[in-house]
Amino acid sequence: MNVFNEQIIVNATMNTTILSPAVPLVNLFGYTVQAVYAGNPNGSIKLQGSVDAFKYATPNQPEVPMNWNDIDRSNFVITSAGIYTWNVTNAFYTFVRVVYTDASGGTSTGVLNVTINPKGP
Numbered sequence: 001m002n003v004f005n006e007q008i009i010v011n012a013t014m015n016t017t018i019l020s021p022a023v024p025l026v027n028l029f030g031y032t033v034q035a036v037y038a039g040n041p042n043g044s045i046k047l048q049g050s051v052d053a054f055k056y057a058t059p060n061q062p063e064v065p066m067n068w069n070d071i072d073r074s075n076f077v078i079t080s081a082g083i084y085t086w087n088v089t090n091a092f093y094t095f096v097r098v099v100y101t102d103a104s105g106g107t108s109t110g111v112l113n114v115t116i117n118p119k120g121p
Helices: none
Strands: 006-013 030-038 044-049 076-078 080-087 095-102 111-120
Touching: 006 095, 030 044, 030 095, 044 080, 076 080, 095 111
Parallel strands: none
Antiparallel strands: 006 111, 030 080, 030 111, 044 076, 044 095
């Protein structure tokens, strides 16, 4: 079983839009993402997926996907410090990322850390 645990957002100030890097999900069964937010955040967070071709499976593909869509029922509002975990099984899209959108107008003092733990054969 392949498992890796990687921090994809580190100490990001939550006063603007935050995009995690694209995480490839090739040959994986699913993943868990944990968002830990401290301070006074005010915004929303969600997962996005992409089925753009994987660079090593299809030659001449860009390393970063261009097409993203929201993962159903992954969006939620953050108005105080806390932790949220998504547990996703049977993820058949090629990439996933985390998106935080600020609703404070740039005044939030929240800090965001996000870790992903994918699993596969």
